[in-house]
Amino acid sequence: MTExxxxxxxxxxMRSWRRGTKEMDLVLGPWADAHLAGLDEGRLAVYDxxxxxxxxxxxxxILGQGQAPxxxxxxxxEIAAFARxxxxxxx
Numbered sequence: 001m002t003e004x005x006x007x008x009x010x011x012x013x014m015r016s017w018r019r020g021t022k023e024m025d026l027v028l029g030p031w032a033d034a035h036l037a038g039l040d041e042g043r044l045a046v047y048d049x050x051x052x053x054x055x056x057x058x059x060x061x062i063l064g065q066g067q068a069p070x071x072x073x074x075x076x077x078e079i080a081a082f083a084r085x086x087x088x089x090x091x
Contacts, residue, residue: 009036012048021055027062027083034082046075 003011016032019025028051039047050058050072061068062080 012036015051019055024055024058030086031079031082046072
């Protein structure tokens with residue numbers, strides 16, 4: 001059975017908010033809430049791939065402590081910039 005668009009967005013949103021580490025929940029969750037519904041199929045596929053990565057690697061890439069895989073690097077940079085802007089607005 002094929003996943004509906006609505007079910008896919010719900011799954012991806014849930015996986016963004018329930019990562020396993022609170023830090024990644026707070027990075028990916030707000031970004032997903034703000035952007036997932038507006039992504040085209042190609043970017044949704046990239047984000048789905050990003051969700052497969054483990055939290056420790058994602059956090060290291062966001063903090064610039066390593067190089068993200070090329071397919072997800074541009075989207076991860078966008079997510080990191082969004083997270084930094086949110087932190088700056090709070091502080």
